Amino acid sequence: MDSVYYITGAAGWLGSTVLQQLLDRGKKVRALVVPEDPLAASLPPQAQIVRGDVRSREDMDRFLEMGEQRDRVVIHCAAIISMSMTPAPRVHDVNVNGTRTVVEASLAAGVRRFVHVSSVHALPELPHGEVIREVTAFEPARLVGAYAQSKAEATQIVFAAQRERGLPAVVLYPSGICGPGDIAGGNLSQMFIDYFHDRLPAGIKGGYSFSDVRDVADAVLAAIDRGRVGEGYIVAAHYVTVADILNLLHELSGHRRIRCMLPLWLVRLMLPLITLYYKIRKQPAVFSDYALYTLSSNGNFSHEKAVRELGFAPRPFEDTVRDTVAWLRREGKI
Numbered sequence: 001m002d003s004v005y006y007i008t009g010a011a012g013w014l015g016s017t018v019l020q021q022l023l024d025r026g027k028k029v030r031a032l033v034v035p036e037d038p039l040a041a042s043l044p045p046q047a048q049i050v051r052g053d054v055r056s057r058e059d060m061d062r063f064l065e066m067g068e069q070r071d072r073v074v075i076h077c078a079a080i081i082s083m084s085m086t087p088a089p090r091v092h093d094v095n096v097n098g099t100r101t102v103v104e105a106s107l108a109a110g111v112r113r114f115v116h117v118s119s120v121h122a123l124p125e126l127p128h129g130e131v132i133r134e135v136t137a138f139e140p141a142r143l144v145g146a147y148a149q150s151k152a153e154a155t156q157i158v159f160a161a162q163r164e165r166g167l168p169a170v171v172l173y174p175s176g177i178c179g180p181g182d183i184a185g186g187n188l189s190q191m192f193i194d195y196f197h198d199r200l201p202a203g204i205k206g207g208y209s210f211s212d213v214r215d216v217a218d219a220v221l222a223a224i225d226r227g228r229v230g231e232g233y234i235v236a237a238h239y240v241t242v243a244d245i246l247n248l249l250h251e252l253s254g255h256r257r258i259r260c261m262l263p264l265w266l267v268r269l270m271l272p273l274i275t276l277y278y279k280i281r282k283q284p285a286v287f288s289d290y291a292l293y294t295l296s297s298n299g300n301f302s303h304e305k306a307v308r309e310l311g312f313a314p315r316p317f318e319d320t321v322r323d324t325v326a327w328l329r330r331e332g333k334i
Contacts, residue, residue: 009078011039054098060105088146095150121148170227175209175236180327196334202260206295207241222310236301237314
């Protein structure tokens with residue numbers, strides 16, 4: 001019996017990249033997208049598009065073709081990424097309650113493999129200088145930000161279902177996703193655009209770990225066949241500073257060099273004006289309270305386990321920046 005691959009959040013950046021890689025391998029894919037999602041129109045026609053909500057058990061049973069004989073692989077990518085430092089009910093509802101519903105439906109359907117895309121933000125934070133590795137015990141209340149807390153709680157649900165009820169789950173912890181194909185336009189892509197349009201007078205001090213979306217998608221597919229059930233894998237590729245990124249953009253394009261890097265405390269003072277500027281332009285803000293917190297936090301994640309067991313092989317960050325710039329040019333964004 002041929003496998004069917006069920007992807008939640010299939011219209012998202014990572015979900016759509018995983019979907020395309022599966023189609024390129026000749027796999028049968030069912031893609032769950034939320035009703036009225038305009039990004040669904042960008043998905044390839046070979047995928048079976050299903051409209052539904054991960055919070056609805058009825059929708060999930062329909063999506064997973066409950067009652068039909070299938071060899072099912074579920075890839076749970078659906079989530080809301082939030083820059084909120086305070087509780088966000090909708091983020092919790094989708095990321096936590098949605099994951100709970102997907103898990104329950106997958107158990108009932110008897111899936112062969114369940115790959116849950118979590119985040120390095122779900123992992124317990126450690127002081128600077130210490131290496132962050134995979135864990136299976138989480139403390140959501142001790143994390144900063146609605147997104148981190150919700151991803152930690154959701155990952156707890158997945159591991160509990162694996163230990164107590166036999167869900168064949170593997171968990172991935174990607175770091176900040178970057179690279180070409182960001183149709184929705186996230187913070188890092190907006191920074192690239194602002195740089196080329198000379199709307200970025202200065203950078204800021206700080207950095208974090210980033211991973212190319214294509215490398216994360218490779219890890220998702222590797223987790224299906226090579227990941228060990230009940231295990232998690234950090235797929236965080238490169239720690240880079242904002243200065244590193246801006247220098248690469250200059251070196252690859254010849255566009256002006258930004259030398260001024262503002263301290264985080266000063267940017268925090270300027271944040272209300274920065275937020276208002278992007279709100280007026282109806283664009284995602286390059287910097288926010290949560291982004292500034294992240295850039296000052298420990299981004300030293302070990303991907304040794306993913307390299308050893310999944311064959312995780314992140315490409316050079318320079319290649320990611322080059323490919324992103326080329327994609328933005330093709331899209332007419334720069």
